[in-house]
Amino acid sequence: MSQRNNIYFFYTHKDHLDEKLQQLFELARENNFNIVDHPDQANIIVSVGGDGAFLQAVRTTGFRQDCLYTGITHSNESGLYCDFNLDNFDEMLDTIIHEELEVRRFPVINVLINGESAFHCLNEVSIRSTIIKTIVMDVYIDDMHFETFRGDGLIVATPTGSTGYNKSTQGAIVDPKLPCFQVSEIASLNNNRYRTLxxxxxLNKDRTLTLQIVQDGNDYPIIGMDNEAYSIRNIKDLTVTLSDNVIKTVKLKNNSYWDRVKRTFL
Known part of the structure; x- marks a missing residue:
């Protein structure tokens, strides 16, 4: 128990939420949990507010490998990353206390921009044109030129990220037990002159994806990483690989990834 009894709550302070969370804080203390003021002190990081808050919590706290993450949605909401809501927080504490928890491990991708700036993504990285003109990218798999893409952009998604932006572009939903990442097109241009897949x-876990931006005036695209946008000038290339790191989350029994997919979409 002493190994994992320090909890940090990640949430946006709002009067009505602060009031409700005070009840949860008291419940946690009654069960011998310590509520800490900084995530570096925590063994468990709890986000409050759905999948967006969960992604932000993971990114803000540095994709930590030495703690468990878990998410709490607001009442009557569901989340693909969040097993709990404000109405069953006591169930989460009971799971942790009695060591009945199962740990889920979600794949993470590494993104290297211009060979210099490195980032992690739990959901996806997307690159899109910011002007009314197609963006052109040479796509390399390992060292092989695969295609020259022309269109609005590309999405590179993790298995858990496959249910997000990737799905809206008709990408496949991928089991997170598969160590891989997916590349999906955004409004590709296909005609007698231009052709994409x-x-x-x-791509398998040992593949390297490289996207080289053709410098034709569209070298200031928007780079989206999970739920944040990065505007970086003079983008030349992105290199994406599957990370050795994973995000460990608390899993309720009888609530698999596919249970949550069914509950969310069907």
């Missing part, structure tokens, strides 16, 4: 494709 025209569908998503999935």
């Amino acid at each position: 025209g569908s998503s494709f999935i």
Whole structure:
């Protein structure tokens, strides 16, 4: 128990939420948990507010490998990253206390921009044009030139990220037990002159994806990483690989990834 009894709550302070969370804080203390003021002191990091808050909590706290993450949604909401809501927080504490928890491990991708700036993504990285003009990218798989893409942009998604932006572009939903990442097109241009694959494709964990931006005036695209946008001038290339790191989350029994997919979409 002493190994994992320090909890940090990640949430946006709002009067009505602060009031409700005070009840949860008291419940946690009654069960011998310590509520800490800084995530570096925590063994468990709890986000409050749905999948967006969970992604932000993971990114803000540095994709920590030495703690468990878990998410709490607001009442009557569901989340693909969040097993709990404000109405069953006591169930989460009971799970942790009695060591009945299962740990889920979600894949993470590494993104290297211009060979200099390195980032992690739990959901996806997307690169999109910011002007009314197609963006052109040479796509390399390992050292092989695969295609020259022309269109609005590309999405590179993790298995858990496959249910997000990737799904809206007709990408496949991927089991997070598969160590891989997926590449999906955003409004590709296909005609007698330009040709792309025209569908998503999935790369194994040992592959390296390189996207080289053709410098034709569209070298200031928007780079989206999970739920944050990065505007970086003079983008030349992105290199994406599957990270050795994973995000460990608390899992309720009888609530698999596919249970949550069914509950969310069907």
